[in-house]
Amino acid sequence: MTADAIVLAGGRASRMGGIDKPAIMIGGRSMLDAALDSVRDCAEVVVVGPHRHELDARFGQVREVPPGSGPVAAIGTGLTALGSAAPWVVVLAADMPFLTDETVHELLRSAAASSADAVFAIDDSGRPQYLVGAWRRSALVTALAELGSLVNQPMKAIVPAATVLVELPDIADCDTHDEVRRARESFAADRAAPRLDLTEARERIGAGLTPLVAYEAALSEVAGAALAAPITAAGPLPRFDVSAMDGYAVCGDGPWQLRRDVGFAGGARPTGLLPGEAVRIATGAHVPDGTTSVVRDEFAALTGDELARLPDSPIRGDVRKSGEDSNIGDLVAPAGTRVTAALRSAAASVEVTTGTVRGPVRARIVMTGDEIRSTGPLQTGQTRDSIGPVLPDLLAGCGVRVVDRVHLRDTVHGFDDMLTDTADFDLLVVVGATGGGAADQLRTAIARAEADIVVPRLALRPGGSTIVAELPSGPTVLGLPGNPFAAIAVLLALTPAIVAARTGSPLPRAILGPLHNAAAITAPVHRITPARYASDGGWLGDPTVRTAHLAGLIDRDGLVIVPPDATDGTTVEFLPLLS
Incomplete structure (x- = not known):
């Protein structure tokens, strides 16, 4: 698709003392260079801001009038300066050090x-970044024309009604000296710890997390745990x-004389049979001594008190012998087996009600953000907590027992107590604060806690800012993006691996099948998107999804993980929605 680009490199940088913010060096290049590198494939590029002698001549340069009159005025000036007439115009701010050409391509x-x-x-965190966008040229021209004066207008004044929002990794801007410092630290960390795809992340989790301490427990009380001993x-x-069937316990070859007593499951055992005798018996009843077989009702002919086997009916024993399924000492389930309803039932049937187990994993959920509110009327700038209330159900589906859910304000050291007071949980699920923005404090808190980082980031969209770490005191930290869909998607993709590692159980078997429209979804990194079952088997995925809420999961059967460069029919992993 042909596109021009406008790069906004002016602004007052008032929170940084008026310095030339686009010229700040992060990761070996200026933030302006990061923006220009990301639009290198565009037909024509105009930089709006103070004239820069060092810029390559292929980039046009203009200045908004009056200088410092805001991004809308700068966009208008840049659009007028573009000599090309490409149908799309990319608009980028030059204060985002992590921009890449893949950002623009996406x-x-x-x-x-x-x-x-x-x-x-x-x-x-789910916030739109209106200075990282692609505009239909005609729509941008119309929006600017309708405003009249462009001076000091907010960006929302020109945002059209028909928009699409796309979660992209690492688009946090740098508006303060502290954000610049953290961006530089993030660049250094990324060099030391590259992004992992989901397979690598799951392997790291399996090898890097410490199993929980084993203990003896009633199996009925530990759903979600795993056996630590067979x-x-x-x-x-x-x-x-x-008796294996409803019918008649008989002795000998027949015909038989039917006695008046009846054997019921759980009732008194009938007295022993003599040759030629029969007694009515129910499934599960203790057969009397002398029983040679049970004649099923459908194979029996009764005339008065005389019982005979119907001609041509098969001759079967239909008696389950003591120890036929299992004898004392036989293995019921090996170590690592999940404690499920089936296991509890099988154990109870051989007189076992307790076992040595690890787990279940106990979780504390932490919702972050000053703007988040769970209950009560919303105030200016606040938004409803739309995922905190559903996380316990989703975690329960992964075998995790939620002990509580708390809200944490955006403060510099807000996580410190949370990461040290860990006696009551094994897994800390943090939603938000994992990126590089001003309010994203989890990574620095994890560093202060001297935690072992197992998964630094993911090569996944959405969900790239995810972090998994193990605290010195033992609990696992699962840091999820604040974006609702990204948080749920990563939770479903990684929590089973965390549970397996902590409880000493194997990973659940992956559900695999063809994705019929994979070519419309694939990207340079793994993508995770809602999907529904296809009538002929496999799945159909959603090429786009609004990630700021969970409406895209309504009437969907689960999620699919789409590998890079997939083609239609590519085999993908399917994650069923658990609640």
Whole structure:
């Protein structure tokens, strides 16, 4: 898709003392160079801001009038200066050090796949970044013309109604000296710890997390745990010889004389049979001594008190012998087996009600952000907590027992107590504060806590800012993006691996199948998107999804993980929605 680009490199930088912010060096290049590198494939590029003698001549340079009159005025000036007439215009601010050409390519891919007038990036916390966008040129011209004066207008004044929001990794801007410092630290950390794809992340989790301490427990109380030692039968199954069918216990070849007594499951055992005798018996009843077989009702002919086998009916024993299924000492389940309803039932049937287990994993949920409110009326600038209330159900589906859910304000040292007072949980699930923005404090708090970082970031969209770490005191930290869909998607993708590592159980078997429209979804990194079952097997995924809420999961069967460069019919992993 052909596009021009406007790079905004002016602004007052008032929170940084009026310095030349685009010229700040981060990761070996200026933030302006980062923006220009990201639009290198555009047809024409105009930089709006003070004239810079060092810029390559292929970049046009203009200055908004009056200088410092805001981004809308700068966009208007840049649009007028573009000599090309490409149908799309990319608009970028030159204060985002992590921009890449893939950022722009993804904006334009999303634009090509939609009928929207503009496509904007959203950051890891779910906030739209209107200065990282691709505009339909005609829509941008119209929006600017309708304003009249462009001076000091807010960006929202020109945002069209028909927009698409796309979560892109690492688009946090730098508006303060502290944010610049953290961006430089992040660059250094990224060099030391590259992004992991989901397979690598799961392997790191399996190898890097410490199993929970094993203990003895009633199996009925530890759903979601896993056996730390094998379970063996404490009694035979069946405990005694029982009838496998409703019918008649008989002795000998027949015909037989039917007695008046009846054998019921759980009732008194009928007295022993003599040759030629029969007694009515129910499934599961203890057969009397002398029983040679059970004649099923459908194979029996009764005339008065005389019982005979119907001609041509098969001759079967239909008696389950004591210990036929399991004898004392037989293995019921090996170590590592999840404590499920099936396991509890099988253990109870051989007189086992307790076992040595690890888990279940106990979790504390931490919702972050001053703007988040769970209950009560919303105040200016606040937004409803739309994912905190559903996380316990989703975690329970992964075998995690939630002990509480708390809200943490955006403060520099807000996480410190949370990361040290860990006696009551094994897993700390943090939503938000994982990116590089001013309010994103989790990574620095993890560093202060001297935690072992297991997964530094993911090569995944959405969800790239995810972090997994193990605290010195033992609990695991799962830091999720604040963006609702990204948080849920990563939680479903990684929590089973965390539970497996902490409980000493194997990873659940992956559900695999063809994705019929993979080519419309694939990207340079793994993507995770809602999907529904296809009538002919496999799945159909959603090429685009609004990630700031969970409406995209309504009427969907689960999520698919789409590898890079996938083609239609590529085999993908499917994550069922658990609640």
